[in-house]
Amino acid sequence: MSTFTALINSMRLRTLPLSLAGVVCGGFFAYGKGHSSILALLLLLLTTICLQILTNLSNEMGDHLSGVDSIDREGPNYSMTGGELTEKQMWTSINTLVIICAVFGLALLLTSYHFALTNIQFILLLLLGAIAIWAATHYTLGKSPYGYKGLGDIFVFIFFGLVSVMGSYFVIAHNIEWAMTWPAIGIGLLSVGVLNINNIRDMQSDKGLRQTIPLRIGEKKAKLYQTVLVIGGYTCMLIPYQSWWLIAFAPLYILHLYLLWSRKGKSLDPALPLLVMTTFATSIVFVICCYGL
Secondary structure: OOHHHHHHHHHOHHHHHHHHHHHHHHHHHHHHOOOOOHHHHHHHHHHHHHHHHHHHHHHHHHHHHHOOOOOOOOOOOOHHHHOOOOHHHHHHHHHHHHHHHHHHHHHHHHHHOOOOOOOHHHHHHHHHHHHHHHHHHOOOOOOOOHHHEOOHHHHHHHHHHHHHHHHHHHHHHOOOOHHHHHHHHHHHHHHHHHHHHHHHHOHHHHOOOOEOHHHHHOHHHHHHHHHHHHHHHHHHHHOOOOOHHHHHHHHHHHHHHHHHHHOOHHHHOOHHHHHHHHHHHHHHHHHHHHHOO
16 A cells, blocks of 8 residues: 555544535535625635644544554544554644644634724734644644544534534624524434444443443443434424425434444444435535525
8 A cells, every 4th residue: 555545544534525515505605795805715625624624634643643543443443444544644644734724724713704804803803713723633642642532422513513513604604693503412422323323333342442422331322322423413404494305314314323232343434424424414404495595
């Protein structure tokens, strides 16, 4: 495997649709209401993609250094596990992505606020961007990674749900749209579900190496928790606007729950991309049909 191919593998591109789900709801809603240019929307998408890739690379480095990633883990093995990427190469990639995220994020704010550097919203969003980069790199990295303390669910709900949806709308429209609260909560819950199903799958290989919600509460309760997350997230997208056409996605969520309760360990892996893609598709159809974009 070439270094480039190994790096692409470590980027875990199949996770990108989940990170874009909230931006689709928030950013495209604001754009559809005539609040911004296509350039600002494009920069928003690029910043989000780069932040997700930064998160994935940082997670692999953190899991490698801590010993969580090994050939015995239940989930897919990545490039550092097999020796295709060295620690030096990964650190270089992580530091490069930090710079790229900062550049795209700053370009987004400068474009959206027309270089009004003293605008209080500009300053606060700049601070939020810095926090987002910190959160992306400290899930499993650093002296006290929050992902190893069972706090990942909280951070995912905040950044993949509330910040992704409402923050994306705010950075484009420069005001708060409270109607976005329900899809923000919905996508947040479904995103936590993606993390939780991943942690349920990896329970055996995670033992003694890190704390996750499934390890704290046990497999059965973790599956009940997953069921609540999926049904709750789907309901938040479905009911508030009487968006009954979203019922078309019900079979996919039911299939996910069937896989959840009928499988365990590595055999749970197909349930993860299924939930990722269903969440992404739900967000797209939600915006198109609900807001008439």
